[in-house]
Amino acid sequence: MPTSSAPIVIMTPALATEVGRWLDGLAGVRRLSPKTREAYERDLRQFASFLTSHLGAPPSPKDIADLRPADFRAFLARRRAEGAGATTLSRIMAGVRSFIRHLEREGLASSAAASAARTPKKPHRLPRPLAASDALRVVDADEQPAEEAWVAARDAAVLMLLYGAGLRIGEAVGLNRSDCPPVSGGAMRVTGKGGKTRIVPVLPTVGRAIADYLALCPYALAPEGPLFVGVKGGRLSARIIQLTMERLRGALGLPEGATPHALRHSFATHLLAGGGDLRTIQELLGHASLSTTQVYTGVDTSRLLDAYEKAHPRA
Template sequence: MGTQSQAGEFLVSARADLIDAREEWLKSLKNTRRLAANTLEAYERDTRQFFMFLTGHLGEPPSLRDVSSLRIADLRSYLARRRNDGAGPRTLGRGLAGIRSFLRHLEKKGMANAAASIAMRAPRQPKSLPKPLSAIDARRVVEQHEQLSEEPWIAARNAAVFTLLYGCGLRISEALGLDGAALTAPDERSIPIAGKGGKTRMVPLLPIVHRAVAEYRRLCPYHLEAGKPLFRGSRGGPLQPAIIQREMQKMRGALGLPDTATPHALRHSFATHLLGRGGDLRTIQELLGHASLSTTQVYTGVDTDRLLEIYEKAHPRA
């Protein structure tokens, strides 16, 4: 007979030994690994759905022994069922990640073999990129110095970060990783940026970038010294990406921008607007810090006609 265990307001149908093992795993994720509440909720839901599938797949509620001997074929059947129910690649990939985490937990305790879940490839994820803002909307974002902030220095800080994302094409991590001594010389034409993989690139600086950072420095109540972050949180610590994401969310509401208007979309807008004004892909690749030109082609959403136009203008034999 199966046992039903209360999980929040949901019931999980499985044998008692499997339910107990699952509860222990969820507690360890919360108390030891301290995963976010949304992640815990997703893992709880994913394993509950998997147990429901196994009940039909096996003809009875699953036990710990059933889960310990899972085959790749069983996992493929589960993903196929979820796909038929309308789940997309991202949902399927996350669901498989939850199951894999649970099985690895059991394997560490000598209660299961996680080989099948490890060998199982997650569904290929669609390539989705943030849509660029229009040039007008991007400028509205970076020019709202006094919008939505109770303190002038915080408004200036946000404006400086947004200006770096759009004016220099930086990633959030790159902008927030700037040293306190950066951008102190108003005649500085470029700045070295350490990107992914430790690769350093030189990024040109527009006068508007200098002005935005200088205004932030003037109003910031904290001493911005070398060896410490340039951008600070309200209490003086390093500014966290989530704060900038939250400020962008407020900006979307105030300016009537779409949900696709994210901090990363400003970097995307930087590249797309340069390309639209005749910038060549190779230069944009260097500005973005991409290791491969193909990455830049996909990132900027260049269509075939535009690529052919660039090719015909640039290639000597075209």
């Protein structure tokens, strides 16, 4: 008679309790998104699994306290050998360090060893915005590949929110009917990462695009229901808009970097090029840190240098 295998134990009950308390803190205090918490939990379980084989037994809080920088370097080397890149390794160690700082606050460990273990430098990649002319073609309802008029209007309205208001794709498809701005434009409350809300100005062009979609939409949209719906009436999936952009890339001859998120990059870069204030752009994008927004100064500078080298007779 077959017997079920026992679950693999990768940490002691005491450590599992602290992991649970740490994850609760990420949700309640730091207000990290569910996806971020899931990634942190997954990374920590991989770390605990490594320690189980590295130490010869499931780790306890005391085992974590006794770790040296060499132990963390061994873990990173293992993950690198399994195919993890620099960006992934940095995220993994961010989660591990966050957990160890939790243990430190509880008087159970010190974060010195984890802090001493350096992660590989992430490659510096500037956002790749679209040219203004290409961005305008992407958000044109007449350019949308959908066969049904209301679907084409819907996709154009979502893409317009990314380029015209700087929303993330998840923020756009997460809007409810009651969040809809006036046709003439105005202000709109957006819920971003970690449940944080911000006020975003909406141009009349964006307001009209959404109004055109609503006029054609075959479904009755409840105030607290989704603003953007799929062909079956449920909330629109971000994946549908990603597929729409893939088709637009081919139809309009756009580069591979032309993604929904590239429209958000374009929003910020074009605002900065037009004289927009960096702090204001930070607020519009919902960035927690100004350093995140400052990457767009590099984008704008690189475009200016490129134009200079192509046009100046002495270049």
